[in-house]
Amino acid sequence: MMPKSHSTKLYLNPIKDRTSAGKTDFKKLGAMTDAEIRARRGDDQHFPEIDWAEADVQLVEPVVKKPVSIRLDSDVIDFFKDAGKGYQTRINQILRSYMEHQQKTG
Template sequence: MKNEPISKTSLTDWARVDAMEDHDIDFSDCPEITPEMFERAVVRRGLRTIRPTSRVTLQIDQDVLDWFQAQGQHYQALINTLLRAYMEAQRQTRQST
């Protein structure tokens, strides 16, 4: 079975959806979400964004590497995420000055 839509044309009236206000939405068929449900909720990472990557050799202090490796098998992706966040913060700082 393929993961392709049955119809290539959407049957959704998107103009009507865009025009709806919050109070127009019918939630009668949705179960109520309680505070207890939120307490047990688990945040999961979304789909991975495909970006071109480069393999590099980087000198990192051993204790820093040990800490990242202790975070789990995707420690390299975590390092990349933190470097990206730092880069974006620096860009914003430089643009605002």
């Protein structure tokens, strides 16, 4: 198993303006200064201060998912489904890990 990286990945996704209740108004947020954002955040521990100059950040373009039809052994599918919701995501993560390992070694 490969060691986990200590860097942070930020995925670049197009963000649509969401202003309904409970959603972030990104136009309003984008117009605010850093000082205004800090003042609104206050002492909320859920939003710690981040020193972006010190952060190890890697911007990653999102990978577009494609629907495919694949035949897998029933016990393999049962194994992943038994672990709960998100079995397709887990299968994708394992395949990605294998792919990245092969790209590094070969």
